[in-house]
Amino acid sequence: MDLGPVDYIVVEFPGSKFRGEIGPALAALVNSGTIRILDLTFVRKTADGETTHLELDALDPADVAAFDDVDGTIAGLLNQEDIDLIAADLPADSSAAVIVFENTWAARIATAIGRADGRVAAFERIPAETAEAALMAVAAQGA
Numbered sequence: 001m002d003l004g005p006v007d008y009i010v011v012e013f014p015g016s017k018f019r020g021e022i023g024p025a026l027a028a029l030v031n032s033g034t035i036r037i038l039d040l041t042f043v044r045k046t047a048d049g050e051t052t053h054l055e056l057d058a059l060d061p062a063d064v065a066a067f068d069d070v071d072g073t074i075a076g077l078l079n080q081e082d083i084d085l086i087a088a089d090l091p092a093d094s095s096a097a098v099i100v101f102e103n104t105w106a107a108r109i110a111t112a113i114g115r116a117d118g119r120v121a122a123f124e125r126i127p128a129e130t131a132e133a134a135l136m137a138v139a140a141q142g143a
Contacts (some may be wrong), residue, residue: 004107005123006038008100010086016044016095026099039077039100043087051087 011022029035043053077100090096113120 002107002111004103004105004110006100006102008039008098010089011097011099012090013095013097014091015093022097034103034105035101036104037099037101039098041078041083041098042095043083043090043098044095045087045090045092047093049092051084051090053083053087 026037030037041053041055043051045051078098083098086096086098110120
């Protein structure tokens with residue numbers, strides 16, 4: 001099985017207010033073959049600190065309409081311990097979408113590395129703001 005790197009992201013929604021921009025952007029990434037959704041679940045924390053988690057199909061249709069066009073496996077990769085850790089960091093009176101996704105764009109290079117008896121010795125994500133600041137500094141030096 002050729003599998004690209006797998007990442008997860010936790011997107012918080014203060015006041016548990018979902019808006020429609022995320023679903024279409026996520027669907028575009030899936031439809032273009034850039035990513036494949038492996039799991040998608042939602043965690044809610046009430047003002048009292050009680051937490052629940054729900055799969056996409058268990059949410060209020062109005063809340064999940066933005067995710068209607070997102071296809072994926074939704075394989076239940078997240079376990080209760082994962083959910084509990086995410087919920088512990090979630091502010092009161094908020095929700096979070098937890099998305100586990102494969103970077104399908106990278107599967108081909110991952111396969112080529114393996115066939116060449118290579119291995120990824122290091123991999124780290126550089127925060128966008130750090131990269132942006134570095135690029136701006138380089139551009140300023142060239143000006």
